Amino acid sequence: MSLFTHNFSSDDCVGLHHFGETRWQYSTDIISTVEFNHTGELLATGDKGGRVVIFQREQESKNQPHRRGEYNVYSTFQSHEPEFDYLKSLEIEEKINKIRWLPQQNAAYFLLSTNDKTVKLWKVSERDKRPEGYNLKDEDGRLRDPSMITMLRVPVLRPMDLMVEATPRRVFANAHTYHINSISVNSDYETYMSADDLRINLWNFEITNQSFNIVDIKPANMEELTEVITAAEFHPHHCNTFVYSSSKGTIRLCDMRASALCDRHSKFFEEPEDPSNRSFFSEIISSISDVKFSHSGRYIMTRDYLTVKVWDLNMENRPIETYQVHDYLRSKLCSLYENDCIFDKFECVWNGSDSVIMTGSYNNFFRMFDRNTKRDVTLEASRENSKPRAILKPRKVCVGGKRRKDEISVDSLDFSKKILHTAWHPSENIIAVAATNNLYIFQDKVN
């Protein structure tokens, strides 16, 4: 299904077809991660306060057709608490850096959530029945006198109000000296990896007191440190393959079959620098903030400060596609460096069919690129501009010169409103966009 059905012109507002909106005012805390599960039925968000909120999609019902597919709160729990490292006199933030779902294998849902130091496996399960008719105790739980029991009965399960409970099943702690930036579940569903600035560890879900170190880029002498790991992900199908990105704009693909310590990569993806774009900030803006495999496993997508790039796994010397997210910022790099915005870590996502990619920008804008038609669109996640069920209007940033109406100039952009985290439903055109403390869910409503 293609997203765009019209050519864009400044007068034409029907650029993005039928993307309507459900807006959620989320909470007092800033959302730090958003992730759909493998079926898209559940949407998990983590925030700066260490909480996880899970939304569940409404079942379609004939009675209320307009409510098809809306997401409502399913469960909320406190995943991580702030900790104090007494040895180093450091506070460990409870902010949830990443959430990753495990594929569903039974009635319960499992997810991994991590802060800077500790990964936790949570089980989210429902209880909608409870047993009644015990022999040895009565309904209040008080024990019965056995001598008073004259007959035996089998307890039966009776329906009760639905209760969703989240319990921590595993805690994987004390394995990371530096801050965890990524976790990724392996396709074997038995292992997962966690990556910090300098090391990547491989875990088995059942074992919490051990992990294998599979990548270690810490130099013997820290003064020689010039590169850190910024993101890592397992291949969606090959359980021996993973990639990790670096602050120098390179991606390494590693094969765990080659050796126990994957310090030597199997493939090394790097694009030669464009000399015409060289500046003092070239290295900083080349730092990759996110890396994602396509669903097919054939491509990887990387996000650096100004662009999104798609790489073919078979071609290491340059990406096959490069998309400019907000190139108008190239002339503002010094100011963005001064106010630290240049270090913002934007994420990027594929749609279910790998035909469209999406990433966030400033001023609550987010961008979508259609890889087939080469069209792109800028949308805004803000409650001022959207009414419920309204169709999103494409936005445009004007770079110098005459500003048309509805366009916004670069200097008017609000750099405190940044969209770092987005998610795309695995099979449908439903997207979740986190704008500071607001969560927006947009659906493509055809028909």
Next chain:
Amino acid sequence: MGAGPAAGGRGARSSPSPWAGRGVACGGEELRWPGPGGGGSRLLLEGVRVPAPLREPARPAGEGRAACEGAGGPLARSSSRFMLGRGLKRKLSDYEENMAGLSSAFDSSRNLPYPLKRQLVLNMCLTKLQTYKMLVEPNLHRSVLIANTVRQIQEEMRQESSQQPINVCNGIAPNPPSYPGIDSSGISLHLPSGSSQQESNCCNSWSAEGPIENSLLMVSDDDMSSAISSILKDLDFMEDISPPTSLVPAGDDEPPKSPENTCLKLEDDRQDLKGAECVFGSFEISNSTSYLKDLAIDDIFEDIDTSMYDSDFCSPPLMAPRPPSAATEETLKTFPSCNSSSTNNIPICRTDLSELDHIMEILVGS
């Protein structure tokens, strides 16, 4: 499958409106709904960007703070959009205003000479590194990126100077600085002990270009290298004092690393810790020195001849992280006097004299 039963069986929920957003979680827990003042005020607490104290609270500038920082209106202004009361501008410190002005000048002007731009960027980098150094837990990613940028600029300058000999200025220009913020932070990072050297040749040749150039501090290569090294070393020791994670492999044919994540200490790590403790030790010493200095050491050693101490105090390096305003003020006051020109005499530090006077007054009780 475990999907919830149909609409009837849902847990405690408030009225489902089309917005569906005013959420109440199952089980009766209500998501707090920020009113116009509620959630906004919480964001305000996060968003107000105080002029960076030299010792920040433990949290590094993470997403939360960054989300509320940054330019609201024109990029040049670094004031946060979320201000106290609508329309009230938070008062920027001089330093921040100057930095913002400089960086926007960098971006907008094509006429700035390249060496000046480079110097601007270098100063910004060093300032940031110094700020990070003051943090209890600096961000490793950012520190590495900034350090690389500094190295790159350094390398460029080195190549240039090897092609054409240029006197590298090692001090501050005699002209009154236009940007006191930059000066103080640039100075207090690392200065060679020879900073009282003559720099008139070099800086005079710059004077034609205006007050900006004259007031920019030019730091020598060695100082930058040592600055970067010390920052990275500090990062190392701070991170490494933790339960050991894994063995360092000798080669590929070793068995896979399977470290205990309990508190089992291994030989390597014991040595690591010892090494780290040494660095840690020096860090602690420098810390306590700053507190001593805080206590107006002149009080304690009043009857001792402090002229030796005075000269040491005035000559850099001021490496110790010091509490905020005292350090800035003192460096501001002392350096103009220390770096004054062509003297081989021990410079007289004005602050110490005034402090002594003050102390005498207290003692005498006048």
